[in-house]
Amino acid sequence: MPDLHPTFDGMVRRLERRSPLGEDDRRALKHVQHSLRRVPAGGHIIRDGDRPEYCSLLLSGFAYRYKITGEGARQIISIHMAGEFLDLQNGFLQLADHSVQTLTEAEIALIPSQVIEELALTRPAIGRTLWIDTLIDASIFREWVVNVGRRDSRARVAHILCEFSLRLEAAGLAKGHTYELPMTQEQLADAVGLTSVHVNRVLKQLGEQGLISRDKRRLVIEDWARLRDVGDFNERYLHHDATAMAA
């Protein structure tokens, strides 16, 4: 289903929204040395403990990062959509500290770590925007710590649904608080630190109260203001307005 001639445009557009790029930077990014790979739904891109020599850029589809505890429980750490880097950290850290798996069939570009590093360190505008990208990633991790650490089940689920809505919309993959969420309830549960059974009950309740409605994987946020309230959601941590001026 995803396009067979994927481009780097989405990634460049995303980066550019955060920090200005020159025409040469744009060209350098769009023509970075890379190889393409198509990964089936549920396929692994990186495994915890790997020593990857590439950074993966998601060109189409969805993916997520996760860790498994000693007890065998899975915690999903982040969700990624087309245009996002999946493991920029592998450009600088040599051992993967978590795994990355696709949610849907996906196309990824593998960019050698060395190449990413060189781009980031020799072209200030690119370094700046990639750095901001990393920092926003970290900001989302912090919010997730709060979400699983201090919010009750209703709020956790509502919060993540709000986050998805804004991120998908920013990526051009949703509009009007309506989107296709390619995750099972079990995956959702592993993202918010609950069981799938309980997530199911929370979703049902949110539906009954008119905050959302669902049809298969399609989700409509019927009452954004209330869902936002229930989820204690403040979008500041997404830094979507991060139009930081150039130095």
Add this chain to the structure above:
Amino acid sequence: MPDLHPTFDGMVRRLERRSPLGEDDRRALKHVQHSLRRVPAGGHIIRDGDRPEYCSLLLSGFAYRYKITGEGARQIISIHMAGEFLDLQNGFLQLADHSVQTLTEAEIALIPSQVIEELALTRPAIGRTLWIDTLIDASIFREWVVNVGRRDSRARVAHILCEFSLRLEAAGLAKGHTYELPMTQEQLADAVGLTSVHVNRVLKQLGEQGLISRDKRRLVIEDWARLRDVGDFNERYLHHDATAMAA
């Protein structure tokens, strides 16, 4: 109690362990433009929503980052010790998405965001090491998501005690799995997503089972192997061996 002539040596040593620096880089770091500030215990360094113009470097003492939920609950997001940057992200993102507060009296160096940014973007070796610093920060956040999301109370507490031990030792602030932890049980609870009452019970139990012993704020890990096991602790995420070669 902290020294009155704090230096940047600790920070430089930390950064250098991760990625090599030239003599000129070292000098540039040690003589960065900055101002000093002394903050009492419990004082705020940054507040959520601030628009800070500086990055703070902790020269002595301890600090932590946190967020408050709509319900008024606090989640501590990270703990910091002398030599660490408290908010490198403020060099590139203009709105603080969380607060930073001291645990003890502390000395901090305020470095203008512009200056940090220029250093990072014009000196590749510095950019590289600061980037790695940011990436390791993010790796710790990810582990904390797992800790609060998927581990039971015993494991959560044990895990964070293990993390502290290794980080303090790496910073030269502890040895032999023995350290002074300047946190109340309530702060510990807010770091692991539990209540202080429950943290107290877990600590008591860990003590009774001979895994740790305590005297005031002094903590001794009596049985590292077992505590590590109970806490499902694998130090890989700390990337202390991140002696990544230069490009």
Add this chain to the structure above:
DNA sequence: CGGTCGTTTGATTACGATCAAACGAAGTGG
């Protein structure tokens, strides 16, 4: 048409929260 995967619902359990109170140490003021 059977089989697998994901969703949904029900019944019961348990872990950690909450409420409450006492205790000890350190600091303050009379």
Add this chain to the structure above:
DNA sequence: CCACTTCGTTTGATCGTAATCAAACGACCG
């Protein structure tokens, strides 16, 4: 120097949210 307060720790009793266990159902697929 000693009451008195404050802050943090400790312990006990009870409660409630979400986990667990179990089973049925629906959709999609070969």
